[in-house]
Amino acid sequence: MNARHIFQQHVAQTSPAPIGLHIVRAEGNYLYDADGKAYLDLIGGISVCNIGHRHPDVVAAINKQANDYLHVMVYGELVQSPQTEYAALLTTHMPGSLDCVYFTNSGAEATEGALKLARRVTGRTDVIACNNSYHGSTLGALSVMGDEYWRNAYRPLLPGVWHYHYNDYRLIDAINKQTSCVIIETIQAEAGVVEPETTWLQALRDKCTETGTLLIFDEIQCGFGRTGKLWGFQHYNIIPDILLLGKALGGGMPLGAFISSYNNMQALTENPVLGHITTFGGHPVCCAAGMAAMQVLLKENMAEAVAKKEGLFRAGLVHPAIKAIHSKGLLIAIELESVEKTLQVVQRCIEHGVFTDWFLFAPHCLRIAPPLTITPDEIVKACEVIQSSL
DSSP states (O other): HHHHHHHHHHHHHSSSSSSOOOOOEETTTEETTTOOOOOEESSHHTTTTTTOOOOHHHHHHHHHHHHOOOOOSSSSSSOOOHHHHOOOHHHHTTTTTTTTEEESHHHHHHHHHHHHHHHHHSOOOEEEEEEEEESSSHHHHHHHSSSSHGGGGSSSOOOSSSETTTTTTHHHOOOTEEEEEEEEEEBBBTTTTTTHHHHHHHHHHHHOOOOOOOEEEOTTTTTTTTTTTSGGGGGOOOOOOOOEEEEGBBBBBEEEEEEEEHHHHHGSSSSSSSSSSOSSTTOHHHHHHHHHHHHHHHHTTGGGHHHHHHHHHHHOOOOTTOOEEETTTTEEEEEEEOHHHHHHHHHHHTTTTOOOOOOOTTTTEEEEOOTTTTHHHHHHEEEEEHHHHO
């Protein structure tokens, strides 16, 4: 049996028709398959590889940490330099109220931890979330996911979760003294890149403060410079009570985090003790890799060039079949007339060496979320392939 047969028969499948490329190497902004064909990566592992694939500094950090130690003890019991140093780096670049980091294995686990933290801090259970939102696929995260198609097969889910449209003032009106938290994406990604209205976001912040409700921003996709600022919330001058990170956080390794104030985090330390616990969360190799990636991002000031690159994509994608372009930095959705058209264009692009995909709640939109290191020449090439595919 070859690798494709093994993949199809012995690796759990998530769809009846996976893309199925056999990737054997990744470098910079490119993927390479078993036949040696190169693909310009416009997905970046779904906003994971912000500084490109296998950056030398990240590989060196992984090798160094692997030579020191791997797993030694469950999270939180021992002082581990990769965790402490990365937490210090992250909080140095956060508002003062976000000064305590809980590392997890993934973004979904960060969502779970944040929901538990909100319950413990407030003593409440109700949650408000948005339609067309994505926060992970574990049962708690699925409960706040904003699409019944994905939720329905797994009911019953968490009780007391209420969904409203993004940018809808009825969401704000629904917040009351029984609401533990409001969880939203700072920029809705899987909905096809939807921005919040600044006045709505400010009103949301004010109502949460007034009612003692914790405001959770999910920046698992839009964090780490993708929008043109280090954090998406910096565009709107609104500070959440809890911030969710993942994807690019690990520099290509699996890592998530929820970040809040030190005082809030103390709610997880007693009654019960070990109020949130993980074996592999904050794995030392993952933290070492993530810290190296963030240092590269900051040192090379990659976020500064994002707006210009966004403009190059917008200028290069002018075609009668394109209904609209929705973007915030290098998180871009190209709206086409139908799901069928989008899937055809995805396939054509892959055939011509450009790797792209669609959005979970906007499958009629083409996804563009490349490494931030993509060059102007590569953007021109990508636009030419998309145009010809259309």
